Amino acid sequence: MHNNVISSIFDHLIKNNISCLRFNFRGVEGSTGHYSGGIGELSDVHSCIKFLQKKENRKILICGYSYGATIGCSAVNFSESIIGFCAISFPWDFMGKNFGDFSQTDKFKLFIQGDQDSIARYDNFLSHYKKYLKPKEKIIIEGADHFYRGLEGILAEDLVRFIKKIQTI
Amino acid sequence: MQSKLMIRTNEVSLEAEIFESNNETSEISVLLCHPHPQFLLDIPKKGKIRWIYA
Secondary structure, eight states, rough: OOOOOOOOOOOHHHHTTTTEEHHHOOOOEEEEEEEOOTTHHHHHHHHHHHHHHTTTTOOEEEEEEEEHHHHHTTTSSOOTTEEEEEEESOOOOHHHHGGGGGGGGGEEEEEEEEETOOOTTGGGGGHHTSSSSSSEEEEEEEEOOOSTTTTTTHHHHHHHHHHHHTTTO | OOEEEEEOOOOOEEEEEEEEOSOTTOOEEEEEOOOTTTTTEEEGGEEEEEEOOO
16 A cells, blocks of 8 residues: 555545545455455455445445556446546556456546556557546646656546546536 | 554455545545556666566
8 A cells, every 4th residue: 555646645535535445455565365367356346345335325436546447447337336436547458458348337437647658558548538438537647657756646636626526416 | 534454355354544534425435446566566766667567
């Protein structure tokens, strides 16, 4: 749980008094188990959703970064309590074949992408983005590569604005 | 309220951290999903970044 992007978002959500949960996938840091090729990790996301659902009437927005976007957003149709997702640097080019279709949904979607990203490649971003149903939004962060170093705060503020907007819909 | 916890499943225990808003009208909770070190290795202390993708 020591990634600069996720940590910045977590801090911004707390500052804005928005409930949030972050976790380590199985086999990472203090989580038990081993990497399982995505299937077990998707199950991890489902477990976290079930944990959040213990509080009645909770609406859940999934936010994933890089691998976390691929796996997290694949769980968007797991429950009606999930209202949508935010995908940051979704690595379609090398993980989309297996997981891209799972993230298709008519729920809210925000895609955040750096225009210097050569991993979740910016030059392919629009072609992937166009495949998604509405409602959807995209934010391109100029000068950002896959790591968003020094730009984490901008990204987190964009997400908070998105959350406040969909809260009113 | 912010706290650390373990989410136990049938298979594994997941290390987690939660913040619960004190705003009763705040309806949305955000589930944050990290990148995975199996695919991404960041070494900022050495001043460079190394990538491992399967």
